[in-house]
Amino acid sequence: MPEMRKDPIVDRWVIIAPERAERPNAILRNRAEVDDEQGCPFCPGNERMTPPEVLSRRPPGSQPGGPGWTLRVVPNRYPALRTETVMSREGRGLFDLIAGVGAHEVIVETPEHRGTMADLPAEQIESVLRAWQERIVDLARDVRLKSIFAFKNQGVPAGATLSHAHSQLIALPVVPPGMQEELRGAKRHFGEKERCVFCDIVGQELRDKERLVHESERMVVLSPWAARTPFETWIVPREHRSSFESSSGQELHAAADALRALLRKIDVALEKPAFNLYLHTMPLRENNNDWYHWHLELKPMLQQHAGFEWASGCTINPTPPEEAAAFLRQTEV
Amino acid sequence: MPEMRKDPIVDRWVIIAPERAERPNAILRNRAEVDDEQGCPFCPGNERMTPPEVLSRRPPGSQPGGPGWTLRVVPNRYPALRTETVMSREGRGLFDLIAGVGAHEVIVETPEHRGTMADLPAEQIESVLRAWQERIVDLARDVRLKSIFAFKNQGVPAGATLSHAHSQLIALPVVPPGMQEELRGAKRHFGEKERCVFCDIVGQELRDKERLVHESERMVVLSPWAARTPFETWIVPREHRSSFESSSGQELHAAADALRALLRKIDVALEKPAFNLYLHTMPLRENNNDWYHWHLELKPMLQQHAGFEWASGCTINPTPPEEAAAFLRQTEV
Missing domain, CATH: 3.30.428.10 (HIT-like)
Incomplete structure (x- = not known):
C-alpha cells in the first residue's frame, strides 16, 4: 500500500507508491509513452479499461460507462494514494509515516485520441477546468484530505505515460511543505x-x-x-x-x-x-x-x-x- | 551578466544566467552531449580550449597549461556565476536582486576521454575528492562567497553536456533555502x-x-x-x-x-x-x-x-x- 514518509531532517514528505514489479529495476522499462489508439484506455469504446467514471459529460441518452461522452473523470488505475486506505500515523524510531490516504483521478479531456489541449476549443478547456472544480468540491467532503493539486504532464519528457490528452488530480492528507x-x-x-x-x-x-x-x-x-x-x-x-x-x-x-x-x-x-x-x-x-x-x-x-x-x-x-x-x-x- | 533573483512570495533564489543566444528559444538546440574526442575541451592537448587551470596534478617537469596532467580544475567556460562581478544588491519594487557573484569551476577527473568515474581506480576518485577539498579551501578566502556545492551530472538525462568525466563546483553569495x-x-x-x-x-x-x-x-x-x-x-x-x-x-x-x-x-x-x-x-x-x-x-x-x-x-x-x-x-x- 502507498505511504507518505517524512524526512527526519527537513520538512519534506515523500509518497512511496510501490508499483507491482518483480524486480526493483523494472522502472528502467516502463517509461515509454503509449500511443496505440486500439489499446488506449482513454479512447471511447475502451471505457472498461479504466475504473468506473466518477464524472462525465454526456448528451441525453448516453449511458455512463459507455461511449458518447465529451469528458470523463476516472480514478487512476495506478494511484499514488488511495481513498480506501485506513488513516493511520506511525513513528518508527526517528522516522515518521502516514498511511497513503488520498485520491488520484484522471480527467480525460477529450474523446479524440490525437491532438493536445492546445487543439481543443476554448469551451472544451473551460469544461476541463470546470471538471477540476467539481471534483475538488466533491473530494473536499472527505475530511481526511487536506490539500489538492490539479496538474497536467504533456509529453514524455514532462512525465506523461499516455499521449491521449488528460490531466490529473491528487488530494493529500497533508498540506505539503x-x-x-x-x-x-x-x-x-x-x-x-x-x-x-x-x-x-x-x-x-x-x-x-x-x-x-x-x-x-x-x-x-x-x-x-x-x-x-x-x-x-x-x-x-x-x-x-x-x-x-x-x-x-x-x-x-x-x-x-x-x-x-x-x-x-x-x-x-x-x-x-x-x-x-x-x-x-x-x-x-x-x-x-x-x-x-x-x-x-x-x-x-x-x-x-x-x-x-x-x-x-x-x-x-x-x-x-x-x-x-x-x-x-x-x-x- | 548573471544575477540572483529572489521570489517575492517564497524563500527561493534563482540564478538567471543568460546564454549568449540570438533567440530565446535557442535552448531547444543546445542539449546534445558532445562526444567528439578531437574537439573535447577536457582532453589532453586541448588545454587551450578551457580558461587557464586553477589546479592540476602533474608529474615533475610537466608544464601548467599543457598535457601530462592526471587531474585538472578550470573555471567553467559558461559560468552560472562569476568572481569578477562586483557585489551589489538591489530592490525593484516588490522584487529583489543580487549581482551574480560566485564561482563556477570544472574538475576534469581523468585525462581519459572514454570511461566514467566508476571506471577510475579508487586512488583517482580520492584525488577528485581532494581537489574538491582544495578548491573549497581556496574559494573560502573570498568572503563574498557564503556556500559551496560540489556536484556531478553524468549522462544527458542528468544534465551533462560533455561526456568526458568531470564534476563541478558552484560557490554562491547566499546560503540557499x-x-x-x-x-x-x-x-x-x-x-x-x-x-x-x-x-x-x-x-x-x-x-x-x-x-x-x-x-x-x-x-x-x-x-x-x-x-x-x-x-x-x-x-x-x-x-x-x-x-x-x-x-x-x-x-x-x-x-x-x-x-x-x-x-x-x-x-x-x-x-x-x-x-x-x-x-x-x-x-x-x-x-x-x-x-x-x-x-x-x-x-x-x-x-x-x-x-x-x-x-x-x-x-x-x-x-x-x-x-x-x-x-x-x-x-x-
Whole structure:
C-alpha cells in the first residue's frame, strides 16, 4: 500500500507508491509513452479499461460507462494514494509515516485520441477546468484530505505515460511543505502590507510591462520575476480570490481563453514542447481570505533538474523572463 | 551578466544566467552531449580550449597549461556565476536582486576521454575528492562567497553536456533555502536531543539493516527513509564531522572507496544510468560543530520531475528504499 514518509531532517514528505514489479529495476522499462489508439484506455469504446467514471459529460441518452461522452473523470488505475486506505500515523524510531490516504483521478479531456489541449476549443478547456472544480468540491467532503493539486504532464519528457490528452488530480492528507511555504509567504506579505502579494505582482507587472505575455479583461499572463526554468509562465486572475473552486463561470471561461492562448504561443515559439501545468489554490475547506490568490503555473520542459538544483534547491535559468515574455508576446498564433 | 533573483512570495533564489543566444528559444538546440574526442575541451592537448587551470596534478617537469596532467580544475567556460562581478544588491519594487557573484569551476577527473568515474581506480576518485577539498579551501578566502556545492551530472538525462568525466563546483553569495532548511533541521534535532541527526540516522540504519547498501570501517552507504526518487542513496561518514574540508586523508580514501563501490553497483543494477551526485557540507568559513554532518547524496536519473512534484514539492517514488537497498546489496560487482 502507498505511504507518505517524512524526512527526519527537513520538512519534506515523500509518497512511496510501490508499483507491482518483480524486480526493483523494472522502472528502467516502463517509461515509454503509449500511443496505440486500439489499446488506449482513454479512447471511447475502451471505457472498461479504466475504473468506473466518477464524472462525465454526456448528451441525453448516453449511458455512463459507455461511449458518447465529451469528458470523463476516472480514478487512476495506478494511484499514488488511495481513498480506501485506513488513516493511520506511525513513528518508527526517528522516522515518521502516514498511511497513503488520498485520491488520484484522471480527467480525460477529450474523446479524440490525437491532438493536445492546445487543439481543443476554448469551451472544451473551460469544461476541463470546470471538471477540476467539481471534483475538488466533491473530494473536499472527505475530511481526511487536506490539500489538492490539479496538474497536467504533456509529453514524455514532462512525465506523461499516455499521449491521449488528460490531466490529473491528487488530494493529500497533508498540506505539503511547498504549498505551506507559499501560503506562509503570502500571509507574511499581507501581515506587513495589508495587501495580497499576487495582486501586488499583477499590479507591478502591468506597470512594468516587460514580463507581461498576454492580458485580457479578467486574466494576466506573465513570466515571473524569479522564473525557475526557461519560459515558466503564470496565469493570474485580476480579481482577488483565494480558492479556485469559488471562481465563477465567467472567470473559468477567461482562464480557459488565456490558457489556450498561452498553449498555442508556446507550441509555436518552442515547437510543441513537453510541459507541466498545475493549479495552486487554497487547502481544502478553507475559507476565502484577503491574502491568498489562486493561479496556474506552466513550465515547458526544456532542461533537466540536475545535480546543482538537487543539492542547493536553487535553479539556474539561462532565459531571463523578460526575454521569454518578449518572445511569447511577439509570437503570433 | 548573471544575477540572483529572489521570489517575492517564497524563500527561493534563482540564478538567471543568460546564454549568449540570438533567440530565446535557442535552448531547444543546445542539449546534445558532445562526444567528439578531437574537439573535447577536457582532453589532453586541448588545454587551450578551457580558461587557464586553477589546479592540476602533474608529474615533475610537466608544464601548467599543457598535457601530462592526471587531474585538472578550470573555471567553467559558461559560468552560472562569476568572481569578477562586483557585489551589489538591489530592490525593484516588490522584487529583489543580487549581482551574480560566485564561482563556477570544472574538475576534469581523468585525462581519459572514454570511461566514467566508476571506471577510475579508487586512488583517482580520492584525488577528485581532494581537489574538491582544495578548491573549497581556496574559494573560502573570498568572503563574498557564503556556500559551496560540489556536484556531478553524468549522462544527458542528468544534465551533462560533455561526456568526458568531470564534476563541478558552484560557490554562491547566499546560503540557499534548500541548504538552510537542512541546517535548520539538524540544529533543531540537536537542540531537542543533544545529538547529531545524521549520527542518529546512521545508528538506526545500522540496527535496522533494511536500508543499508554497504558499510565499511569509516563509511555507511544507505537508502534514506524518505528517498525522493528511485535508488536515491547517501554516503555518510561514521565519524561526526561538519565540514568536508576538514576530513582527513584516511576519510577521503574511505569515501572514495565507498563511492566507487556504489557507482559500480548502480551501473550493474540499473544498466549504467545517468545520475546526479552532490556534496552537502557546512557553509564556507563556518566552524565544525556538534549538529551538522557532511555527506554525499546520489540520485540515479530514472524519472522526470513532473507536474505534481513542481506543484506540491512532494515527490512520488515508486521504489521503496528497502527494496532498492536490498537490490543494491545483492548486486555483485
